[in-house]
Amino acid sequence: MAPGQGQSLLELFEKNVDNDTDEQKLNLGMQSIVEAYKSAPSRKWKLFLLSTVPQHFTRKELQLIFNCNRYMIDKSRYIRHQNDQFNLMNQKIIRREHVAHGTTFIRFDQGDEILIPHVVRTMMKNHILQLYQRHCIQTSCVQPLSRSTVFRLLDACKMRGKKTMCGLDSFSVDGNAGFDILQRLVKELQVNNTEEKNLLQLIKLSRNYLKFEYRQNVSHDDTDCATHCRLFALSDPLEKDLKSNCNHSKHYMSCIKCNSLLALLRRMEDLVTGVSPSESKDELEIDLLTAKVDILSWMFHIIRGVQQDKSKQFVMSQLDSQSGLLLSDWAMKVLPQMHREKMDNWFGKKGISLHVDVLFYMDTNHTLKKMTYFTAIDRCLQDMSSVLCIFEHVIDQIKIDLPNLSTLYTRSDNAGCYAGTAVILTRQVICAAADICLKRTDFNEPQRGKDQADRDIAVAKSCLKAYTNRGGNLINAKSIKEALDETFGSLSGFKTSVIAIDESKCILPQIKIEGITKYHSVAFDGKSITFWQYFDIGCGKSKNFAGCKCTLQTSVMLPFSDTQNTNKEFLMKSTLSSAIFFCSVDSCSATFHNEEQLMDHEQKAEHLYTDDCSLSTIDRARHIYIEHLKGARLLEEASNRIAIESFQSSNIENIQFSDNDDELNRTFSLQGYAIRQRRKSTKLTQEHQQFFIKLFHQGENTGKKVTVENVFQEMRHALKSDNTKLFTTNQYLTKNQIRSLFGRLSKKGSIERRSQLIHNNEKDQKQGSYEESTSSDEENAENYFRKQQDEELEDLKANEVNNSLNCCSDDEYDTDQMDQN
Incomplete structure (x- = not known):
């Protein structure tokens, strides 16, 4: 009715309400509304106009003024309370920007630079242009900017566009999904508007807190907050060698935002508990339990990651001119790519393995430098034998480049090819053979190992893509070396080689260490090796190993480049502070x-x-x-x-832990609550097997294979013949269990198909040999019969000739007489 003038219209109404007499109210405030009501085109507009009338009018007065019934008045008052658009007139609109990690500089024409955060642009440039043009039309702008000028302005104001992201941290993704579940539950549960708004705001604040601030709070070494103390959270109460006592006699919940997160979870539990018993309540309880476990797992994951990052800081502080830190990681397999590739070559590609090792060391001037070694392999299993062969190859090159290096620290992720017992023991043997003392080996927290190796891999992948765009062909490991040498040839600190590994001839030590998967830090001291569950938590478990021998089979196809330029200084720039x-x-x-x-x-x-x-x-x-x-x-x-x-103001104060019935308090009051533990899995029953095998074979037969998410939802909604649920909430399998079950069924099917194919081939070979022998006998018989027939034909011809000659001699006279006649 009054676009852009809602506040003025509201003030006019309030001013009219303050008048003394009803006649003035009717004459000044109601006359325009009555006229608009009479000329309203539809019933919807009439209800809206009635909702704008001040509430001090009684129903009888409104019936006389507007000539309407009682239902219209009640309906309009209901709309007045429920219409959010009308209530937003008195509220300020706060716009927030999506801010990405990192900063950038805006450079002016005069040469000045200003540091700003990277803002994520949620719309395409063309859509922004369309909105600007529409705004200009609505505001009657006389001289709007042209299309090219708008695009130039958008380029000048640096903003990042949203992109799809793959390979994210599973704990972080599951934690964010847990907050999404909480948002859905708040909207499904019957709560008033004020509480719903507060809960949604609390969910958003808690999510951002875990994303950006919780890591910083956990990084503090001396804190008495139970949710921030790493020593208390990662000490194993059952193992004295893996336990450290902090300096706090008691732990408190002194963090307001941590308290807010726990208060949110408690309130959601109360709301779900208050729902009347039904099948929907069971589903709400399982959803809340899943969200709660995922959010707490995300918190514990951050604590473990911060503690393991301390190991790198410790090693970097120990570096000198004779020591170095080696980071190792596998890159994603490089698919062969040609500059001009036909469709036949596009299918059935086999990836080329690429491994990267980054060495940090100090020069004589105590300046931090780095050296990156890329190793390309055509065919590789990426197992422990492959990792050890590459490690031996890189150590030999490091000894050539840095002959004074005598001490080495290694660091990698916790994959099985790096964290196995054979790799830990054999690395020490390889370093000892190269006259290098291996001091420590540390492993990152799962899925939090993004480091300099990943950055160099990203640079290498972009270089390989640029190489194919220039006309090169990536068809094998040799071409990868050519591409990287062509790009990094003028840069120092990058080397590439090509090797071949025969894993079948590699012999590794057959030694097993109980619970090797839970150890993330290892220290070497002669024949003694000390294991820690997490870095610097306890004194560690020491074990003695002697006589470890190994045999590795490595063939160097193309060695590292011999040319070594002067290494430039590698300046470490701090990226911890993201605030501007x-x-x-x-x-x-x-x-x-x-x-x-x-x-x-x-x-x-x-x-x-x-x-x-x-x-x-x-x-x-x-x-x-x-x-x-x-x-x-x-x-x-x-x-x-x-x-x-x-x-x-909601009475969230510093509270001391006590042995009460609150499950969250009991969780954070137990020492070692952040140690990763295996979740209890649901046992497979006969009903589970029948249900999932039926879905699996249905997808195999129809060609429309079901996804794990769809199977999970079908499991939750499956019914029996009597319309009761097939599985209770306690019988639900997790998505990982379903994925593992389908993987086993697929592997079993492939083995059966392979064995059937082999059996058919053997049968065909036998039948083929019988047919070959039968056909050869038939050919010999046919040749024999043909020869006999030819001989009989020759004998028959000879007899006919003799008989004809005899006949001619008897009638010779007569023949001569006939010739004379």
């Missing part, structure tokens, strides 16, 4: 890395001012964009502060 600090002066556009620089700037009052009149259109757009980011961040900080104050 702005000056408090509105007209100042300066930004800072930390709070100390901001305070120093404000004390000196050296503000950065810009003259809009002398700026170009692009620079003016850059400054407006920076001011927008500044305002968005201030609004976000203000909203978070208001949320925290609301949590404090």
Whole structure:
């Protein structure tokens, strides 16, 4: 009715309400509404206009004024309370930006640079242009910007577009999915609007807290908060050698945001418990349990990851001119790619293995440097034998490049090819043979091992793609070396080689260590090896090993490049602080890395001012964009502060743990609560096997194979013949169990098909040999009969000739007489 003037219309209504007489209210405030009501085109508009009438009018008065019935009045008042769009007139709209990891610089035409966070653009540039043009039409803009100018402005204001991401941390993804489940449960449960809004806000704040802030809180070494103390969370109470006692006699819940997260989980449990017993309640309980387990697992995963990262910080502090840290990791297999590839070559590709080793070391000037070694292999199993062959090959090259290196530390992820007993013992033997002392081997927390090796792999993959775009062909490991040498040939610190491994001839030590998969840190001291479950937690378990021998079979096809340029300095830049600090002066556009620089700037009052009149259109757009980011961040900080104050007002105080019935309190009061433990799995019953085997064979026969997600949902909704649930909530299998079961069924089917194929081939070979022998006998018989027939024909011809000659001699006279006649 009044686009863009809702606030003025509301003030007009309130002003009219304050008048004294009913006649003035009717004459000044109601006359326009009555006229609009009479000319309303539909019943919907009439209800809306009635909802705008002040509430002090009685039903009888409204019936006389508008000439309507009682139902219309009650319906309009209901709409007044339920219409969110009308209630939003008095609320401020807060816009938040999606901020990515990292920062970037905006450079002006005059050469100045301003540091800003990377903002994620959620729309395409063309859609932004369409919205801008529509806005110009609605606001009657006389001279809108052209299409090319808008695109130039978007390029000047650096923003990242949303992209699909693969290979994410499973714990983080499951934790985010747990918060999504909580949001869905809040909307499904019957709660009032105020509580629903508060719960949704609390879910959003808790999710962002685990994403960005919880890791920083856990990194503090001295804290008495139970959810932040790593020594308390990772100490094994049953193993004294894997246990460390912190300096805190008691642990408190002193973190407001951790308390808020636990209060959220408790409130959700209360809401689900209050639902009346039914099948839907069982589903809500299993969903809440899944969300709760995934969120807490995410928290524990962060604690373990922070503790294992301390091992790298410790090793980096121990480096000198005679020691080094070696990081190892496998890259994703490189698929063969030709510059111009026909369709026949596109199918059935076999990947080429690529392994990367990154060595950090100090030079004589105590400057940190790095060397990267790429190893390409045409065919490789990527098992322990392959890892050890590559390790031996790289150690030999490191000894050539750095002959003074005498001490080595290694670090990798916890995959089976790196964390096996044979690899741990054999690495020490290989280093000893190269006159290098292996001090430590540390393994990352699962799925948190992103390090310099992954960064170099990403660079190598982009170089390989650029190589094929230039006209090169990646068909084998040799071509990968050519591509990387062509790219890194002018750069120092990168080397590539090609080797071949025969895993069948490799012999590894057959030694088993009980519980080897739970150890993440290993230290070597002569023949003694010490194992820790997590870095620097306890004194560790020491074991003695002697006489470890191994045999490796490696063939060097193309060695590392002999040319070694002077290695450039590798400067370590801190990326821990993701916050951007702005000056408090509105007209100042300066930004800072930390709070100390901001305070120093404000004390000196050296503000950065810009003259809009002398700026170009692009620079003016850059400054407006920076001011927008500044305002968005201030609004976000203000909203978070208001949320925290609301949590404090809800009686969330520092509480000491006690032995009560609260399951969450019992969880965080137990020492070693963050140690990774195996989840209890549901046992497979006969009903499970029949149900899943039926779905599996149905997909095999029809060609439409079902996904694990679809099978999981069908399991939850499966019914018996009497319309009761086939499985109870306690009989639900996890998605990993379903995936494992389908994998075993698929493997079993492939083995059966392979054995049947072999049997058919053997049968065909036997039948083929019989047919060959039968056909050869038939050919010999046919040749014999043909020869006999030819001989009989020759004898018959000879007899006929003799008989004809005899006949001619008897009639010779007569014949001569006939010739004379």
